[in-house]
Amino acid sequence: MxxxxxxxxxxxxxxxxxPLTNNPTGEVQxxxxxxxxxxxxxxxxxxxxxxxxxxxxxxxxxxxxxEDEYTAVKGSYSWVGPDGVNYIVRYIADENGFQPEIxxxxxxxxxPAVVASLLG
Numbered sequence: 001m002x003x004x005x006x007x008x009x010x011x012x013x014x015x016x017x018x019p020l021t022n023n024p025t026g027e028v029q030x031x032x033x034x035x036x037x038x039x040x041x042x043x044x045x046x047x048x049x050x051x052x053x054x055x056x057x058x059x060x061x062x063x064x065x066x067e068d069e070y071t072a073v074k075g076s077y078s079w080v081g082p083d084g085v086n087y088i089v090r091y092i093a094d095e096n097g098f099q100p101e102i103x104x105x106x107x108x109x110x111x112p113a114v115v116a117s118l119l120g
Contacts, residue, residue, distance in 0.1 A: 028053075042071075052080035062094075070095060 029050040036044045041064070046056035057075030072094040080086050086105040091098060 052078070052086065054078045068095075 030047060031050055032046065032048040034044070034046045038044075040061065042058065042060040044056075044058040046054075048054045055075065055077040057073060059071045059073040061069065062072050063069045072092070074092050076088060076090040078086060078088040088103045088105075089100050090103070091100040093099070
């Protein structure tokens with residue numbers, strides 16, 4: 001159970017998108033928000049904001065009742081960088097750790113600091 005908590009916290013902390021820098025007014029509106037919790041066996045949530053940020057994630061309990069029980073997480077988040085490029089990170093966090101895949105839109109390159117923060 002401790003491993004489950006540690007993996008969940010690591011996945012959430014590591015998967016957090018970088019601070020927003022492309023919205024000078026600071027007035028961001030939530031365009032869509034979904035949140036479902038399935039007892040202790042799983043969850044699903046998603047949101048989309050007016051500044052281009054999105055996030056979706058789902059988790060499911062694996063090895064329930066066993067010593068090696070954990071929550072496997074799959075999701076993605078995206079944001080529009082100060083360069084106007086849409087960046088997307090898709091990830092899985094399971095018994096093999098946090099596994100991100102980074103994609104950038106046309107004209108962009110993933111900043112080295114972003115890659116370093118995701119890969120540890």
